Amino acid sequence: MIPGYFWLIPLAAVFVLYMAAQFFGMMKREPAGTERMVEIATYVRNGALAYLKQQYKVVALVFGIVAIFLALLAYRFNLQNGWVPFAFITAGLGSGLAGFIGMQTATQASSRAAFAASQSLNHGLRVAFRSGAVMGLSVVGLALLDYSFWFVVLNHFEDAWPLNDRMILITETMLTFAMGTSLQALFARVGGGIFTKAADVGADLVGKVEEGIPEDDPRNPATIADNVGDNIGDVAGMGADLYESYYGAILAAAALGAAVFPRGDADLQMKAILAPLLIGAAGAVLSVLGIFVVKTKENASSLELLRSLGLGIKFSGICILLASLLIFYLLDFPDMLWQLWGAVVIGLVAGEVIGKSSEYYTSQAYAQTRHVAEQAKTGPATVIIGGIGVGMLSTAIPVLAVVIGTLLAFFLNQGRENNIIMGLYGISIAAVGMLSTLGITMATDAYGPIADNAGGNAEMSGLGEEVRKRTDALDALGNTTAATGKGFAIGSAALTTLALLASYMSAIKGSMLNIGKQSVMLDGNNILVSTLTLNDIINYFQIHLLNPKVLVGLFIGSMLSFVFCGLSINAVGRAASSMVEEVRRQFREIPGIMENKAIPDYAQCVKISTSSAQREMLIPSLIAILSPILVGIILGVSGVVGLLSGALSSGFVLAIFMANSGGAWDNAKKYIEEGAMGGKGSSAHKAAVIGDTVGDPFKDTAGPSLNILIKLMAMVSVVVVGITVSCS
């Protein structure tokens, strides 16, 4: 009963993973650099691996507990499907594996990229970019492979139900697997974010400010931890984050696809389920093509290379637009070809607008960041006020882009029958469209931290000013593409959560039947649960905005996004303090560090960051897991929908604010370092450094974690819908 064209999806996954292996091999064949370079890289790799090992231990423990809970839910209380505990684990494994591959690649690539940069800028870029592509392709390949596997397994074993119901069961079950990716991503982002910023802030406060030694100086005990942090937060963290976005978006669309035709044509239903997966698969393959487009320009200047990067992305984007049109055409949806394709276009355009807006607000090429730099002239207070003001104003364009995109995708697809689910399916297809270029956009993202680390390696190995300049240039190129990447992650999170909200509502009916509720009283009539429409369910549970449970849920959701940020920001503050004390201790107790006569105890700093991160990431994660369960038990379905809507609407805006404030401060500092407002060493520069430090936990810890928080809360709600419905 699985149609033949389905097999294109695992085929694409295998092809993409094969290409990732090829790129990995290319990177490995590059010379690893001088002995000193290899030594430094080894320090960093060992630190990163030690961290990951520790992190995966904690994650394994939490996954174990959650899996037992899910198993109890499934086998003891019959409130969840029996496959969920297993697939929850494989989803988490896939995400962890992608992060691990990315970090393995990145840590091996840094000395090679530094060495390549010592030969030429272009050579450096090529090594870094190819290494970034390894993670980009691993993420999409592993995700596609994982759900292909489960789709086949579930289809094979769950054959007792009638076909239509079975497809709903399968897609809803698969959606709950995504909770594994969200949980893994939250740990990776929060833990990684705390690690990297504790090390960064700690290293800077003692090294740069107190001792007056430059960034990445090997005499600074925290410098290895700082470089380890880049790999953990920006490589492994981002990998897990985008794995989660990609996985969740495609599965949410598939689940809605199944619900669009619940009693209709099973063939149509299958098409609606597989369309987002096929778009994902096509996007993955076409990303490889885009990567080769970038690769062809071997001897170009750095500006041309940036343009070439952009060309690669644009090329992939246009190919995907054509491919998705072809997919919808070949699937032969009746009367929906242009509407669905329109949703893909809307998604890609909205993502592009959000990315460009981030760039506008955070790049020193434009007025906003220059205005922040200008305010550094009157000191740290005004630069911080300026950055917060700019960040808050910067929320307008992304929100409007999502708002307009949502409305267009919805009304284009709901059709003349005002079919809400069909409209929501349109929104979820827009999210898939936005993420379809992930393979290549992530390659351009991931090469940034690799270039950054290459710079650290060059500095510590004493490769000289020229090489450092080249790696800095590569890093700066990466910042531009990273802003776009963050925009895609935030925007797709909003669209996906809207789709998850819908999936949550559709999952309710199954839950009611599951707990033995056969009929309900609605408007004075006794109605069979199996015949309830979405509107009936909305009415029955009073999911409207005058229900105080909904309003109260909104308040709690909004408050939780602030509390979550507060916890992770405080965690960075505390962890940075421990780091400062440790670095001061080493300077005090190990004589000869400053004279290069003794080697600092790098491992101890890595250990401190590691244990802080592990300790501090638990409470924020518990909030995400427990709040939907508790709200569900106390306030029922309406409270949970309020909670998710509140977390989504506040968290989305808060995330943009924090990301863009942080970005504006970072680049205002860079702008001043390039010579504006008195340049390096001026009082404006000192003020800007303070702004940048404040922005670190904003943009690299709290901000990017919020997207995951929102989705994880939605996923948990879907998973425990049985409990919530029993308590409503």
Add this chain to the structure above:
Amino acid sequence: MIPGYFWLIPLAAVFVLYMAAQFFGMMKREPAGTERMVEIATYVRNGALAYLKQQYKVVALVFGIVAIFLALLAYRFNLQNGWVPFAFITAGLGSGLAGFIGMQTATQASSRAAFAASQSLNHGLRVAFRSGAVMGLSVVGLALLDYSFWFVVLNHFEDAWPLNDRMILITETMLTFAMGTSLQALFARVGGGIFTKAADVGADLVGKVEEGIPEDDPRNPATIADNVGDNIGDVAGMGADLYESYYGAILAAAALGAAVFPRGDADLQMKAILAPLLIGAAGAVLSVLGIFVVKTKENASSLELLRSLGLGIKFSGICILLASLLIFYLLDFPDMLWQLWGAVVIGLVAGEVIGKSSEYYTSQAYAQTRHVAEQAKTGPATVIIGGIGVGMLSTAIPVLAVVIGTLLAFFLNQGRENNIIMGLYGISIAAVGMLSTLGITMATDAYGPIADNAGGNAEMSGLGEEVRKRTDALDALGNTTAATGKGFAIGSAALTTLALLASYMSAIKGSMLNIGKQSVMLDGNNILVSTLTLNDIINYFQIHLLNPKVLVGLFIGSMLSFVFCGLSINAVGRAASSMVEEVRRQFREIPGIMENKAIPDYAQCVKISTSSAQREMLIPSLIAILSPILVGIILGVSGVVGLLSGALSSGFVLAIFMANSGGAWDNAKKYIEEGAMGGKGSSAHKAAVIGDTVGDPFKDTAGPSLNILIKLMAMVSVVVVGITVSCS
């Protein structure tokens, strides 16, 4: 048809205003101080009056435009009641008058309080507290008088409708008057907040940091502007703010009271309408009693006086609890006595919890602010990260207090028939309960800035260290009570907005009839509009959370609260920059200022702050007015409800975050100045001063304006409901 007990309300108003005049007379009879003190006070008073004159010009212009718009709506398009344009103006006038009285009192009291403080601490406190009472009592008295007047007028002229409908019409019409108070309050808070912080930041940056002269030094050209700002922002601004809270809360409750018994017993309906007004009137009278309780302790120590202040508030609170029980008993509500009284208790307790929580998070007596001070040791970056973290975490308790209070008040009152409106009426009574002690809490609030100004006067008149210490002590006492006051304002805003949301939904039916819509299709049936229930309206307009218009409204509402804050924060930054340049110019171009040989041009600094404030307050205000209209036209009723819910849930949390972060920084600085972390002049102190400066626009401009923004948006939505319904 107006029952006899109604007349207690205007009687109470007149009594309270008479007492305010008495307190004003007592203050005036105090000696005005030395010639120099009077001179300084005159500078400040003239500056403040010049500002108010300018502000009221702009406000008059805006009020004129809005009144014409309302008149067009009423007389040309028949989309609003014909009384609204007039009462809109009197509501604004009342609010402006309360602010004006408060400021007149405050500017005359400052030199008197300083002189009294030079005699004894207690004498200083008494003068300041009595002067504060003038504004507190004026606010409640004028508000009670204004709506008594309109209640009589409307009852007299609108006698064409049947009684039940007439009461709904009258209360809904009166609710729209509150838009006048909200608009006035927004201008007062945003304009005043920009003025005061521009002057404060500008004066500090050049005076303290660049020239090294102390706070309030008469050589600083911006010092008069700074003192003017305290009167404008903290006295007139706060007066207008709380006038608006009080007015809106009571009228929202009255409107819901009318809607509770739409076709029932007219006598019951009248009781439900007048109950919140009677509670307000009783609270006003009992506040006077509380003020006298404070007054009796003439020769106590300062700690005892603080306790005495608290005793006065507690005394009033308990009296109000008893009085409201008596009111409900005498009104003889069937089966609702304890439920409604319970709502009053819930409101008072929730307000108390919110106030205490603000105190906990922002007072240097507790761990949170001390933690922020601790982080000043590692520099400005960590102190700012710490303050933001604390502020974000501090949102949890107030949100939970409001959430629990809302649920309790709702479920206590909705009764066995699950009457939503009855439950919402309970919520609105809780809001009235929370604000019932306003007369006295505001007296304790308003005396803070008077003491602050007395300190400025003492410093500039060279009254010596001892007097300054006493005024500082008075100021510090005021900070504690101000935290409580802010808690009440924020908490009541959340509850009132919930009630406004309900009033908005009830106003829709009248609008539908008004535009000639006699029947609608609902669930396939043709239903007469006049028989629609609240649930029917919710269903008809799809006010549920899967309607993309609602979700999109949520996003926009959430985004607007951030954009509004960004605009006002940026405005402070820009205005402070102009001030810095002007102060620098005066030091440069007027020789002899630093040697006390020439008098700086104080008036020019006042002028700069004035024109900045007037220019910058327009765009934020336009957002509040235009966004509900535009969203209504484009997205209809469901979009507007989403917008209001989004602005409410995000704005409420954001407001608490900003107020508490700002308060924590302020008091962390004070804690260090008291000797902690190395005391005044240490590097920790410098870092804490930077934190305090960042916090200034947080806690005094953006934060308190957010409450008003939320309510103004709700009021505008109610006023233009006719347009929205036509476009839905």
